[in-house]
Amino acid sequence: MIREIEAKALSDAVRALCIQANTILPHDLRNAICSAQEHEPSPVGQAILGDLVENYEFAEARGLPICQDTGMAVVFLDWGQDCHLTGGSLEEAVNDGVRRGYLEGHLRLSVVGDPLRRANTRDNTPAILHLRMVPGDRVDITVAPKGFGSENMTRLRMFNPSVSQQEIEDFIVDCVSQAGSNPCPPVVIGVGLGGTSEVAVELAKRALLRPAGERHPDPVYAAMEGRILERANRLGIGPQGLGGATTALSAAILTQGTHIAGLPCAVNLGCHVTRHAHIVL
DSSP states (O other), X not given: OOEEEEHHHHHHHHHHHHHHHHHSOOHHHHHHHHHHHHHOOOHHHHHHHHHHHHHHHHHHHHTOOSSSOOOBOEEEEEEETTEEEESSOHXXXXXXXXXXXXXXXXXXXXXXXXTTTOOBOSSOOSOEEXXXXXXXXXXXXXXXXXXXXXXXXXXXXXXXXTOOHHHHHHHHHHHHHHHTTTTOSSEEEEEEEEEOHHHHHHHHHHHTTSOTTOOOSSXXXXXXHHHHHHHHHXXXXXXXXXXXXXXXXXXXXXXXXXXXXXEEEEEEEEOTTOOOEEEEO
């Protein structure tokens, strides 16, 4: 049986998620920051982590943005194949939700309509939409606003398949090192391995949605995540780049099959407010 979903319902959900994601930090990141504060040996780093806790608590209590850069809206939409959208087009519904969320939520409008002419669209559209068709009659929506202090640190490398695992890990840790204070550390390290170039970059961004501290189910990749996180925290960049043992809160790897002649590797960093909000319709 086909289930019908109104475009208005989709738009309303996206609107609410844009506001929620920008004002309420996910619990996993809160716990990670609090835990880091307890174990941070640097007095400056510990004080900054305390400021981050105070910031997200204040933002939630007052309904204010956790960060002034409320990002470009990235929408992950898993659409059940037994659902039928009525009353409008999917992309228009998503953009309408982003538009209303950012305007009615009084969130900063940071999107330009053309990459060269640079005129602000004044409603934070268009959104970035990642759509997948999945089994079932439910619609899974995640809105992940992405600020560009961290987004600008994205890197992609097309490795030769003969590359060693050590070299891949070196590249990932070097990405964190080269980024320094730019992505507002402590960061979340998202890694995409495999696919093609564009798939690897999307995987890296999806990896940022995994709860902080949760490891890959494959022990090989779980161990790899642990080593990357440990090495990143030995860089000494610390909270907000002012030194300390908390440069990264989590590292997450997502993989996909790839061609015999290549091994794409993408790194996408999330800042200390790696925001996302989720709902199922």
